[in-house]
Amino acid sequence: xxxxxxxxxxxxxxxxxxxxxxxxxxxxxxxxxxxxxxxxxxxxxxxxxxxxxxxxxxxxxxxxxxxxxxxxxxxxxxxxxxxxxxxxxxxxxxxxxxxxxxxxxxxxxxxxxxxxxxxxxxxxxxxxxxxxxxxxxxxxxxxxxxxxxxxxxxxxxxxxxxxxxxxxxxxxxxxxxxxxxxxxxxxxxxxxxxxxxxxxxxxxxxxxxxxxxxxxxxxxxxxxxxxxxxxxxxxxxxxxxxxxxxxxxxxxxxxxxxxxxxxxxxxxxxxxxxxxxxxxxxxxxxxxxxxxxxxxxxxxxxxxxxxxxxxxxxxxxxxxxxxxxxxxxxxxxxxxxxxxxxxxxxxxxxxxxxxxxxxxxxxxxxxxxxxxxxxxxxxxxxxxxxxxxxxxxxxxxxxxxxxxxxxxxxxxxxxxxxxxxxxxxxxxxxxxxxxxxxxxxxxxxxxxxxxxxxxxxxxxxxxxxxxxxxxxxxxxxxxxxxxxxxxxx
Amino acid sequence: xxxxxxxxxxxxxxxxxxxxxxxxxxxxxxxxxxxxxxxxxxxxxxxxxxxxxxxxxxxxxxxxxxxxxxxxxxxxxxxxxxxxxxxxxxxxxxxxxxxxxxxxxxxxxxxxxxxxxxxxxxxxxxxxxxxxxxxxxxxxxxxxxxxxxxxxxxxxxxxxxxxxxxxxxxxxxxxxxxxxxxxxxxxxxxxxxxxxxxxxxxxxxxxxxxxxxxxxxxxxxxxxxxxxxxxxxxxxxx
Numbered sequence: 001x002x003x004x005x006x007x008x009x010x011x012x013x014x015x016x017x018x019x020x021x022x023x024x025x026x027x028x029x030x031x032x033x034x035x036x037x038x039x040x041x042x043x044x045x046x047x048x049x050x051x052x053x054x055x056x057x058x059x060x061x062x063x064x065x066x067x068x069x070x071x072x073x074x075x076x077x078x079x080x081x082x083x084x085x086x087x088x089x090x091x092x093x094x095x096x097x098x099x100x101x102x103x104x105x106x107x108x109x110x111x112x113x114x115x116x117x118x119x120x121x122x123x124x125x126x127x128x129x130x131x132x133x134x135x136x137x138x139x140x141x142x143x144x145x146x147x148x149x150x151x152x153x154x155x156x157x158x159x160x161x162x163x164x165x166x167x168x169x170x171x172x173x174x175x176x177x178x179x180x181x182x183x184x185x186x187x188x189x190x191x192x193x194x195x196x197x198x199x200x201x202x203x204x205x206x207x208x209x210x211x212x213x214x215x216x217x218x219x220x221x222x223x224x225x226x227x228x229x230x231x232x233x234x235x236x237x238x239x240x241x242x243x244x245x246x247x248x249x250x251x252x253x254x255x256x257x258x259x260x261x262x263x264x265x266x267x268x269x270x271x272x273x274x275x276x277x278x279x280x281x282x283x284x285x286x287x288x289x290x291x292x293x294x295x296x297x298x299x300x301x302x303x304x305x306x307x308x309x310x311x312x313x314x315x316x317x318x319x320x321x322x323x324x325x326x327x328x329x330x331x332x333x334x335x336x337x338x339x340x341x342x343x344x345x346x347x348x349x350x351x352x353x354x355x356x357x358x359x360x361x362x363x364x365x366x367x368x369x370x371x372x373x374x375x376x377x378x379x380x381x382x383x384x385x386x387x388x389x390x391x392x393x394x395x396x397x398x399x400x401x402x403x404x405x406x407x408x409x410x411x412x413x414x415x416x417x418x419x420x421x422x423x424x425x426x427x428x429x430x431x432x433x434x435x436x437x438x439x440x441x442x443x444x445x446x447x448x449x450x451x452x453x454x455x456x457x458x459x460x461x462x463x464x465x466x467x468x469x470x471x472x473x474x475x476x477x478x479x480x481x482x483x484x485x486x487x488x489x
Numbered sequence: 490x491x492x493x494x495x496x497x498x499x500x501x502x503x504x505x506x507x508x509x510x511x512x513x514x515x516x517x518x519x520x521x522x523x524x525x526x527x528x529x530x531x532x533x534x535x536x537x538x539x540x541x542x543x544x545x546x547x548x549x550x551x552x553x554x555x556x557x558x559x560x561x562x563x564x565x566x567x568x569x570x571x572x573x574x575x576x577x578x579x580x581x582x583x584x585x586x587x588x589x590x591x592x593x594x595x596x597x598x599x600x601x602x603x604x605x606x607x608x609x610x611x612x613x614x615x616x617x618x619x620x621x622x623x624x625x626x627x628x629x630x631x632x633x634x635x636x637x638x639x640x641x642x643x644x645x646x647x648x649x650x651x652x653x654x655x656x657x658x659x660x661x662x663x664x665x666x667x668x669x670x671x672x673x674x675x676x677x678x679x680x681x682x683x684x685x686x687x688x689x690x691x692x693x694x695x696x697x698x699x700x701x702x703x704x705x706x707x708x709x710x711x712x713x714x715x716x717x718x719x720x721x722x723x724x725x726x727x
Contacts, residue, residue, distance in 0.1 A: 101687045112694075116695035322659060323655065333671060
């Protein structure tokens with residue numbers, strides 16, 4: 001590697017947090033990374049492996065926002081930036097939540113206000129030019145909190161490149177992003193590569209990015225390893241499995257609810273004509289649609305939070321509904337997982353049995369420390385814990401899950417899909433899953449798939465469209481949990 | 490409900506009038522209300538006329554500016570205040586510690602309305618962005634900063650509250666929505682931290698407002714509002 005072309009270098013970086021006031025927990029042990037001008041680097045790793053910690057350390061955010069100790073160096077063009085008061089303008093970071101980067105509600109005002117500090121009177125011109133470059137000019141007159149996840153992500157990248165940075169760090173750029181927006185984000189990354197911007201991407205959902213990155217690293221046990229990119233690509237034929245309808249009951253299932261000609265609108269501009277829908281016991285329904293297509297609205301109609309403008313929703317067999325929101329952390333209310341179990345099981349007819357079932361399920365899912373706060377669990381652990389409480393407590397007969405596969409790695413998705421398949425087949429629970437990407441659903445075994453397209457519910461004609469392939473998940477599990485995969489960088 | 494609250498935030502969309510014209514109109518309307526209220530007018534008819542003219546001027550200006558719908562929505566809140574004021578006056582009257590007659594009670598209510606009416610266009614007419622600008626210009630930069638930080642993430646917080654309330658209602662039933670308090674506290678802290686993160690990386694955007702939008706149009710609205718209320722004031726007083 002030509003050392004002249006290295007723009008960013010991380011040397012012997014060690015990061016520790018103080019937990020419980022005094023106990024030191026080392027997250028990053030000895031990180032070394034060199035990024036060349038125009039290079040695109042992908043960093044993968046399990047939930048909680050320290051990817052976000054590394055991203056935030058590089059930009060210098062960590063020691064300013066959290067009680068963390070940082071040792072080692074992060075050199076930008078040979079100058080240490082870890083302890084600088086402000087990050088250099090040439091390095092920009094877009095974190096997991098893109099909405100936080102906007103101060104003004106009106107996007108154009110926010111972007112022009114930011115650009116004004118660098119370009120003065122030319123700010124408007126620059127914002128227009130950059131937004132055209134990324135194909136985002138149609139979003140400038142919107143308010144930031146009305147953007148979909150994919151749109152917000154793209155506009156946050158637009159804000160980051162206003163000052164022509166040399167290094168761009170993207171933390172989970174594909175989180176909450178539907179398949180169409182994934183292509184748009186890839187297009188943006190390609191455009192930035194063409195401008196010789198060095199990009200570091202931290203991502204769970206990395207498969208769609210493999211063709212646009214130069215190098216892949218694995219963050220494991222606090223150390224960064226370089227991976228052979230080909231090891232991640234699907235080199236072998238996917239393991240085809242016969243999709244067996246494991247939830248097919250021996251006799252005709254009891255109908256839970258039916259919807260007839262349901263129409264809903266928030267205002268006259270957004271009308272959702274969902275039409276007819278039926279749900280029976282032991283069914284796993286998948287709603288597949290773009291961001292903003294109406295999936296969450298549909299779940300809210302089923303749960304009774306919203307009332308249809310016209311049409312009817314009839315419950316043939318009333319059962320308790322449990323809901324897992326897009327941010328799983330919002331599901332939790334107690335200070336320990338154990339207290340969560342107790343509170344949920346208080347509502348059961350058999351609290352003792354409920355507690356045993358949930359505890360057993362949690363142990364099987366790798367949640368062993370029940371005295372831990374649910375708020376300190378990783379994203380994937382929170383989803384698993386919530387599903388154990390919802391599915392194995394026997395309190396809820398219908399589960400509504402809003403994007404349960406987002407923000408987690410491929411193996412976690414495989415595990416969560418397994419839980420859902422099992423809940424439906426063995427515990428008699430019905431499940432409706434809302435998802436914005438096909439990729440997340442390959443491990444599920446649904447009874448029906450519906451496409452949600454601009455508020456219309458269209459039953460899928462091809463029940464086998466979700467390729468039932470577990471080879472990727474198992475490969476990722478092997479890389480994350482197996483022996484050290486490749487050379488330490 | 491909270492999600493709908495978030496959508497109420499952009500009520501103060503672009504106005505066709507410049508900031509100075511809007512400040513001038515709002516200030517003159519407020520001054521007019523104060524002068525009428527403290528002029529010691531005893532005649533009910535005059536107070537009625539003062540209130541009616543004020544209301545007509547506000548409605549006329551806001552309907553030309555396309556803000557009437559928002560103003561009328563905002564009036565719901567105003568009527569709540571007026572109603573509370575009415576209760577207060579009625580209570581004082583019934584207990585014999587306040588006004589001596591029903592006319593005085595009605596007059597008290599009308600004067601309350603007179604004072605509150607010009608405040609609603611202020612909420613409809615000025616964006617938090619413009620309020621921050623004014624605060625900064627009058628030397629209250631810290632307060633402006635606090636206002637911008639607090640308001641910038643408020644819509645996100647409302648959306649979080651809405652989602653949490655819905656989730657917890659289904660989890661435990663409607664009586665236990667208070668249980669989302671841990672999550673909401675945590676989320677507020679995280680949003681605060683997030684604001685710091687955005688501030689650290691990007692700083693605060695420069696504020697640019699249009700003090701004067703269209704000279705003739707701005708002057709016209711200021712002249713119309715001020716001349717009408719001065720004439721009305723003089724007619725009522727004498």
